[in-house]
Amino acid sequence: MSRIEARLAELGLALPVPPVPIANFLPWRRHGDTVWLAGQVNEWNGSVPYVGRLGSDFGVDEGRQAARLCALNLLACLKLACDGDLDRVKRCLRVGGFVHCEPGFDSVPMVVNGASDLFVALLGDEGRHARTAVGVASLPRRAAVEVDAVFEAA
Numbered sequence: 001m002s003r004i005e006a007r008l009a010e011l012g013l014a015l016p017v018p019p020v021p022i023a024n025f026l027p028w029r030r031h032g033d034t035v036w037l038a039g040q041v042n043e044w045n046g047s048v049p050y051v052g053r054l055g056s057d058f059g060v061d062e063g064r065q066a067a068r069l070c071a072l073n074l075l076a077c078l079k080l081a082c083d084g085d086l087d088r089v090k091r092c093l094r095v096g097g098f099v100h101c102e103p104g105f106d107s108v109p110m111v112v113n114g115a116s117d118l119f120v121a122l123l124g125d126e127g128r129h130a131r132t133a134v135g136v137a138s139l140p141r142r143a144a145v146e147v148d149a150v151f152e153a154a
Contacts, residue, residue: 005086007122008075013072014072015079016043016044016069018079019041025038027040027080030153035078035152036148037077037078037148038148039148040074041073041143041146050062050143050145051142054099054101054108055107057144060110063107063111064114066145067114067115067145068114068115068118071149074149075122091123091126091129091151092150093151093152095119095147095148096131097112097132098136098146098147099133099136100137100142100144108133111133111145
């Protein structure tokens with residue numbers, strides 16, 4: 001078990017089955033030590049528990065949980081990119097968060113913190129990253145949140 005998976009277990013979390021892309025893209029692409037991870041919605045092993053908009057269907061706390069699910073999906077794909085060994089992960093470089101929300105919803109950054117906070121909890125200072133957080137009109141599968149990321153891994 002990698003240090004990341006051990007830390008997940010301490011937090012009462014586990015990795016899901018890596019999601020299968022629903023369109024013509026790869027879940028990850030590696031170039032040298034950089035791993036680009038395609039956006040993952042708040043799916044858990046095939047089902048999407050948070051369908052709808054932040055600001056009407058869900059509040060910030062539920063949005064943070066949705067973003068954390070996205071981060072777990074990203075980590076499952078990152079594990080594939082690292083040949084099954086998350087101990088190869090050095091740091092998180094960038095996170096992009098997309099929140100399906102009502103116009104005027106001003107807590108988009110707080111929602112995306114659900115993913116950011118998990119990466120910091122798992123990697124410490126190496127989990128800190130550059131980030132974009134954007135409110136959007138819709139997401140695949142009507143999901144509430146989607147997150148993508150870039151990591152450095154040996």
